[in-house]
Amino acid sequence: MKKTIDRLTIMLLLYCVSLHATAQVKGTHLLGDAGLGAGTQTSPSLSLAVPAYIYTASNFKNDNGDVINKHPDLTAFVTGVGVSVVTNVKILGGNWGASALVGFASNKIDGSQVYSKSPLSFTDTYVQPVQLGWKTARADFVAGYALYLPTGRYTLGADDNTGLGITTNEFSGGTTLYLDAKKQWNFSLLASYALNSKKKNTDIKPGDLLSLEGGLAKTWYIPVAGTPIPRVINLGMVYYIQTKSSRDKIPITDAITYTGTKDHIYALGAEGNILFPKSLTAFSFRWLGEFGASNRFQGNTFFITIGQNLKLFTPHTKPAAKQ
Secondary structure (H helix, E strand, O other): OHHHHHHHHHHHHHHHHHHOOOOOOOOOOOOOOOOOOOOOOOOOEEEEEEEEEEEEEEEEEOOOOOEEEEOOOOEEEEEEEEEEEEEEEEEOOEEEEEEEEEEEEEOOEOOOOOEOOOOOEEOOEEEEEEEEEEEOOOEEEEEEEEEEEOOOOOOOOOOOOOOOOOOEEEEEEEEEEEOOOOOOEEEEEEEEEEEEOOOOOOOOEOOOEEEEEEEEEEEEEEEEOOEEEEEEEEEEEEEEEEEEOOOOEEEEOOEEEOOOOOOEEEEEEEEEEEEEOOOOEEEEEEEEEEEEEEOEEEEEEEEEEEEEEEEEOOOOOOOOOOO
8 A cells, every 4th residue: 555655646746747847856965065165174173163054946947948937935944053173183194074064944945846845943964974185385175975864854745844865975076276375366176976865765866966166266364463363354256066967766666767857057156254363253155146957946045154163273293303
């Protein structure tokens, strides 16, 4: 009986999809969470952050990029508490770091048309157990592995889901290139590749995702009396690109249905950051406007983050050689 109900639910989902010209299943990677300096690891430290992510959908576009749903009533919100640490421990010559975000979400988007309208509730959890960072005179480099855990509520077809029901393994690598000797201008790129599992208790599997994020920044270092740490201000242009590298799969009986052309999206915007050195508090605002969507919503992404450095770790130095 359960198999019959699940099959009917999937068939209903596919019917809804066909009404909007082959929808796509959404992955877990939250676009816009990386911007200026995306390829740079922070200095050795322990810090907390409270992010606020707001996504407003302007329209929905089909395979051909034609608008088929103008002004959908959809605003998604995610917040939470994040902790990150960068240590002096060296692996392959890079500093080892780790981070995690326990999040809460409302109106979680689940697919290109199918989404839930739910109050703010516990959502999926992000854990990055490994991040390595290297610094040179004119470039920084990062590499990492992250895991998205389906800790939010998810049932196929439910209208109160707060998670996506997907476990994701994500591999990333990037760089920040300094365009001048004083490191006042830089360009960054972070590439992430997400391998998605089947959705919880279903055979629906989202395609793997390739995401590119970063920006072009101008940095000001302003001396502050009483501390060796300057006030740091970053302003610049940010971007992201995301595309499915493999098709979504929705099984029905013995057949495999592919849900149209692999989706993609592009975005450009602006970001501003400021670090107050005496309190070691940082504020960040990021906005990106999307364009060129295919098989997905297109809208605006906003990120507001408050960060607090709890402890700075003194970098390890090699002892001087004996004369």
